[in-house]
Amino acid sequence: ETGVTQTPRHLVMGMTNKKSLKCEQHLGHNAMYWYKQSAKKPLELMFVYSLEERVENNSVPSRFSPECPNSSHLFLHLHTLQPEDSALYLCASSPSGADGNTIYFGEGSWLTVV
Amino acid sequence: GDSVTQMEGPVTLSEEAFLTINCTYTATGYPSLFWYVQYPGEGLQLLLKATKADDKGSNKGFEATYRKETTSFHLEKGSVQVSDSAVYFCALSPMNTGFQKLVFGTGTRLLVSP
Numbered sequence: 001e002t003g004v005t006q007t008p009r010h011l012v013m014g015m016t017n018k019k020s021l022k023c024e025q026h027l028g029h030n031a032m033y034w035y036k037q038s039a040k041k042p043l044e045l046m047f048v049y050s051l052e053e054r055v056e057n058n059s060v061p062s063r064f065s066p067e068c069p070n071s072s073h074l075f076l077h078l079h080t081l082q083p084e085d086s087a088l089y090l091c092a093s094s095p096s097g098a099d100g101n102t103i104y105f106g107e108g109s110w111l112t113v114v
Numbered sequence: 115g116d117s118v119t120q121m122e123g124p125v126t127l128s129e130e131a132f133l134t135i136n137c138t139y140t141a142t143g144y145p146s147l148f149w150y151v152q153y154p155g156e157g158l159q160l161l162l163k164a165t166k167a168d169d170k171g172s173n174k175g176f177e178a179t180y181r182k183e184t185t186s187f188h189l190e191k192g193s194v195q196v197s198d199s200a201v202y203f204c205a206l207s208p209m210n211t212g213f214q215k216l217v218f219g220t221g222t223r224l225l226v227s228p
Binding site: 002004006040041042043045048056090092102103104105106107108 | 155157160218220
């Protein structure tokens with residue numbers, strides 16, 4: 001138990017569906033992240049929220065839409081995805097401000113797009 | 115840009131063997147350096163970290179030393195166990211970003227047999 005909880009753990013969706021991934025952290029952190037982990041590729045940072053403001057958006061397609069309603073919750077809204085979007089999506093959180101702070105990851109949401 | 119290079123896997127060892135997983139990095143200034151571990155079906159867990167040159171991070175028998183002169187952060191363990199079988203990720207966090215913008219290597223799978 002890392003203090004970062006992701007739901008659902010597994011999701012299968014069609015290319016025309018709309019779904020959301022949810023992340024909740026119980027660590028009192030101010031920064032939250034979405035990473036994408038695909039086979040044989042390095043983890044890719046998708047979005048960063050610091051103090052509920054989006055501070056990083058790494059050229060992610062608009063079919064992925066993040067939402068951070070408060071410092072404890074982070075969502076990734078999914079619509080009209082492609083099969084190549086199938087991957088493990090990892091949420092993480094950390095304190096903001098100081099260098100070298102540890103990022104704590106959730107267990108991930110396995111997404112399969114059919 | 116910043117990058118991390120890890121040795122290709124899988125690394126296959128017998129129980130009680132010595133482990134080294136090489137990691138080198140490219141970055142400006144003095145990034146923080148991390149090793150994360152991912153057990154099957156789980157998210158990433160911090161294994162150890164070092165935030166300045168010559169620091170040694172250690173945890174669960176694993177060690178890594180921040181070598182600025184060789185831009186390396188090699189992971190070592192004197193005697194591996196079957197339970198150490200996992201994927202190991204080296205990562206860096208650039209200086210002064212205000213949040214942890216981790217840059218990951220591609221990961222090295224370790225397989226330990228009895």
